[in-house]
Amino acid sequence: MHPYRSSSMGRVVREWGRRWLGIIAGLLVAFTGLAAPALAYDNPDLLPDHPTPVIDLAKILTDPQRESLETNLSNFEAESGWKLRVLTQYDRTPGQAVKSFWNLDERSLLLVADERGGNLLNFNVGEALFALMPRTYWVELQTRYGNQYYVKDHGQDAAIVDALSAVEGCLERGGCQVVPGLPTEQWLLTLATSILGGLVVGFAAYPRKEGRTVEWTWVLLLSPLWLILFGALGLGPILTRTSDLLPVLRNSLGFLGATVVAYLLAQQTVGKPKLPSGD
Numbered sequence: 001m002h003p004y005r006s007s008s009m010g011r012v013v014r015e016w017g018r019r020w021l022g023i024i025a026g027l028l029v030a031f032t033g034l035a036a037p038a039l040a041y042d043n044p045d046l047l048p049d050h051p052t053p054v055i056d057l058a059k060i061l062t063d064p065q066r067e068s069l070e071t072n073l074s075n076f077e078a079e080s081g082w083k084l085r086v087l088t089q090y091d092r093t094p095g096q097a098v099k100s101f102w103n104l105d106e107r108s109l110l111l112v113a114d115e116r117g118g119n120l121l122n123f124n125v126g127e128a129l130f131a132l133m134p135r136t137y138w139v140e141l142q143t144r145y146g147n148q149y150y151v152k153d154h155g156q157d158a159a160i161v162d163a164l165s166a167v168e169g170c171l172e173r174g175g176c177q178v179v180p181g182l183p184t185e186q187w188l189l190t191l192a193t194s195i196l197g198g199l200v201v202g203f204a205a206y207p208r209k210e211g212r213t214v215e216w217t218w219v220l221l222l223s224p225l226w227l228i229l230f231g232a233l234g235l236g237p238i239l240t241r242t243s244d245l246l247p248v249l250r251n252s253l254g255f256l257g258a259t260v261v262a263y264l265l266a267q268q269t270v271g272k273p274k275l276p277s278g279d
Helices: 003-031 063-080 097-102 127-132 135-145 148-154 156-172 184-205 216-221 223-239 246-268
Strands: 054-056 083-088 108-113 121-125
Touching: 054 063, 063 083, 063 156, 083 097, 083 156, 097 108, 108 156, 121 127, 121 135, 121 156, 135 156, 148 156, 184 216, 184 223, 184 246, 216 223, 223 246
Parallel strands: 054 083, 083 108
Antiparallel strands: 108 121
16 A cells, blocks of 8 residues: 555544544533533622623634624524523633523523533533423533534634524424534444444345345344344434435445445355355
8 A cells, every 4th residue: 555545544544533532522521510610619700790691701702703692692582582691711700600690590501611621512501491402412512512623623613603503493493302413423423334234234135045035034133233223323313413315315325335245245255155056
């Protein structure tokens, strides 16, 4: 293999490895608590002297971005009754004081952006929001938009805005079980499980007796495995997150292609001694 191609492939593998490690680390952080660092103590001196849905102590947002976000959140609250608030912090935090400043209640969501942790985003979620979007939704939201690779590619400001947009969209439709949209990393994982499901079907289907073309008994026997791989893990995450049919088509073609390849490969290897040689 050409040394340049080899080193390029190695860099790609290492990059994807780091991305998945970041997502796994984000999940571990998420399950330990959604916003514990934000409300560690009480420091009301850091609060603004005027009503606002955004407190940008870390200066993540530009003035136009902050003003646009303030307008958007205020209008959304007036139209829907849901109170979305944003606090960015780094070395300073108002802590518990934000609760009384914003009168946070069961219909409130506090997004805390703090880059000191393993994940930029943390959430304090009101009980009424949990009724519409379960805890797994907030974990997925945090790991999708707050992981270091998304922040590196899109910026801290975009991570905040995109996460809030996802929440607003779900509230407008009456709730979500999963975060809408299909990131590339997640689609690649569904494609891999679809291909693996096709390999299972192909190896199960190769003929083991003379006169047979497909061993349907083995295909049905292993159906719980390949249906989980292709249906639940390959198509399920796509159908619940997006209406785009292109990923469904790609995964289906991957499943069928893997089935054919595995079937032919099995015939020429493990299945060959079991068939007449024709001599």
